[in-house]
Amino acid sequence: MPPSELLRCEGLPRFDAIEAEHVDQQIPALLADLSERFTTLEDQLRERLSEPDSTPLSWDELMPPFHALGERLRWSWGVVTHLTAVRNTPELREAHARQQPEVVRFSNRVGQSRVLHQALRSLLEQKNNTLDSTQVRILETELLSMQHRGVGLKGDEQQAFNRTSERLAALSTSFSNHVLDATQQWSLVVDDRDQLRGVPDRVLDNLAVDAATADGPWRLGLDMPSYVPILTHAENRDLRETVYKAYVSRASQGELDNGPLIEEILALRQEQSQRLGYANWAELSLASKMADGVDAVETLLEELRAAALPVAEQELKELNQLAASRGAKEALAAWDVSFWAEQLRRERFDLDQEALRPWFPLPQVLDGLFNLCERLFAIRIEAADGDAPIWHEDVRFFRVLDRRGEALAGFYLDPFSRPASKRGGAWMDECLNRRRQPNGDLTLPVAYLICNQTPPSGETPSLMSFEEVETLFHEFGHGLQHMLTTVEHPQAAGINNVEWDAVELPSQFMENWCFDRKTLMGMARHWTTGEPLPEADYIKLCSSRTFMQGSGTLRQIHFALTDLRLHSQWSPELGLSPDAFRRRIAETTTVLPPIETDRFLCAFGHIFAGGYAAGYYSYKWAEVLSADAFSAFEEVGLEQDDAVAATGERFRNTILSLGGSLRPAEIYRQFRGRDASSAALIRHSGLATSTG
Template identity: 40%
Template structure:
């Protein structure tokens, strides 16, 4: 019991976990899970939901929680020692879950459960379990079953390798820019870059491919040559086009093998391709329906995207003396055009969004909208600066969450929500286990004693991830497998996250969560009006970019031959959808972590699909505001309605995965979703 990974008495002991704890903990927990599996699959063990849960689910939940701690640390505090320990345990853990999901004795036991004895939540969980057994190969026999297990184990290794290559390729690059090269780059970015160079004993400014460094260079650096240098490094990461010294991070072979294994897995399960497998557990009925949805969206967005690109080219020619802009110039041109058209810059806006003030504003709106209270709490954490909070309603604990905001070396890029544990009325103790979430971002850190500054995009990201967290934490479902985000169709899981983003565009919300870093003044109304006017700036281009990723992903998993170079398909999709030509060397697919290591394979379309749901859900709040004589966004009056918030919370957040997402949506809106609100919100109506 000296092993912190085996202590389930309270919160994870993140500050005490060492690489040497991983192997022994997995030995212990896998052995206990094996014993539990043998017990419940014995012929004399009764086929009851609660009986199986009391023995097997308790053992597998402990395994899942401990492995979740290891996986989380691997993502946010990567070290060579931890990576080695993680990779050593990964095959055994994967093998167990694969075997569990395909165990025909357990499958038979579940099929023998009397469904009439189950409550509504348990019936939904049981239905999902039967479906998942089939998708996990439980109906396969002999060599096919053996091969299926090998595929799962190899895919887990390859996904981890893809992730490591992407992280290492990003971390490996640094460019030390001189004073002559950095004109236009924001002061706070340069301060951080100078400090990083000095820490390494180098001259100049250390520019990296981490977002808080890379993006401001692309938006603001006056030197096209500097932008090209970073753009090329960024778009060739982990690929065959990267410089020779980074060739060990090339993901080409990893991707090819992952795609071939997914294709083989699909055939073993009786499907034509992985796209068909993917949609079984989603709202969409078929890959064809998804492709039709994406192409329809592309058709509607194209006129707006073509106007966006024409505007950029005209502006570049007339004001920047650029008659032939390249891919690395467009973010810069866009920023200059936005400044000229709306008379403000992202840099100006950023000065008002200090991280502590934004967080306080986010908490205030959540507390109002969902009738909860958020309080600081204490827990062991993995790095200084990681915060921990609790959510209460009427003095009762509802859920807790960790918040890890700054970017750093050894931390995977992007932003995400993950579960630490799920709400569950525990069958072993009869006590309610409350949910806990991780909320992870990659924002700029504080510099020189001043609070960290967030871009408005960062603010939106924070709201987005918090929406996922609320879905996980506010659930009132007591059945582990359909509680919170568990059991929610993958193409509906982005609804609560994208829904929260809407409030980042409301004056009443923003004015309370802004304070200028130097003067403490709130965001001026005039600046907000400019931001609002610019809200749908390039929304046509941005929509087509998301459609490009989504269509590429679905076609990659349906019509593409894994033996062929996927660049042919990507270029074909770009020709069909994109309005900006990418250079021939661009290899963005080689760091497309969502589909190669993040669970979104043949599912990246979920973001656009769920945007339709979230825009329509937010429209309910607009309608409430209009009925009360207000008009929401345009009037500057907030659409925050406690009554509508309560209805949304009860129909969608609290229901979790306990019923199909369409049922939850209809319970809230009284009808099926419509595309109209999304097009209107994005200025494409």
């Protein structure tokens, strides 16, 4: 095996050559080399900027060597971070924790280099500037990023900023590890099949302690393929209550308690934002977003809250009525909602979500997704298993080609849940960025696409719920923006340099196509008989699209407002814990208040261990954009292939192609011919009647 895989810094990683000890050996060596090279670059810039009457500093003098350093670190540390998410071990986790402070220190050193900052400003402010719009935007973003990294701070203040940055990075990692450990540690063994009445056999097969026996026992867990079916299908109310209470209290007790970490994270973020001249972390976060400040976000969220609340209240009333009509003795609790919603869905639409799974085996869904991409964006996607090293036997590799057969990109797909070693949820991340190398060669982009759906069982393939189908399309939308970019500066290619509240546009846009007749009926075929999904079921599926949308929208508003206000209004001086503060917000953003033992914040990884701090609203902000973008296709007629292809080409040439090379509002106007409107989202969500 290659002894220095993490020092290679290019090409597809050889994952089998990377173990925890390599992280401890090779990351320090990489950082030492990068530090030496950065010192040389600083010396050259210092000398260059001090020359009297010299020719102006050029882009090629500064940016390629500067960005080469960043790309090497991004590649190596990105591989380590990726493996901690998909092949986690105690040894790898500890190695990551040991090296992370040094990575943060180096990043802070670069971000706080005054000579680099001076050189970037000099390049941007030159008269008779020959920079193109992409280069100008990259420079503006680099300068703002350096401001947020503390380049303007001096002496003790900068040292304190750096210590806090390192501490925040460590807290974020600990938070994520606590959630992973708490999820993994909890289990409940059930011996009596009667206790699991209503739970589909397919689920029980996967939960069986011994796969060879069909009569139990079964081990229930808190990972999604276990938790969701229990809450949705188990008739045993006490069992649902037990599992629900375990789930909403994850990482809130003992040595895995994230409560103290949350308070420290919020306090340190407030310190950092004030050091940088902002009133709070929300203001700092929004300085680099598409939204025009906290007030603009609050306005959108209030518009959606006002539309969703009465609908959600009516939905809960209908669930209570159904439950009462079937003998329920008391009002519904939080652990009842998913179960009775599924019962109402079946009654109203004669639609059983579990019964739909046989029509959505993963291989067929992939074929349908790839056919859609060819129809919309004139690309071909081909399996290339064996062409790239993988980190687990479940992982597949694909290549993306244009219609002439020329390679455009590649991606890994890791579709199945592995709760012992793989983080929950679904995400897309970068493996390689598109970039033009100094020798003229073009590095093609490669993406990681990660899901956590139910794995195959015996001869049965992974049969997907419709929600899992939507999730796959969502993550592939992120992948398309990464893979179909035409920008050759890696700092603005794909999702790079795209404002956080615009980055969900392509992903949420792709979800809409799950309901498109041609797409859905093209991939929905029974895995054993090959029979297409019955027309009646397609109609029911589309009719049920807005089912419980008031509650779903309100839930997202609750998360978004909790995040925004924790980062703009909460402080220890309020005399309220973050949990109590969240409960106040819940008074106007939930129809069932959180139960006493609900510690949702302790597992809210998006904002405490991900990139969504004061940015969770981005999902709804981008949903406005994505719904409005999809309505462009509706306007030309979804059955009109030529018009759809032409609109798809325009979407590809703007939203997907231009990445972070221009401001997202400008790119959106190029595609749509106008700014986005929230009308399409309210209509698609079935909330229009509540707005009067």
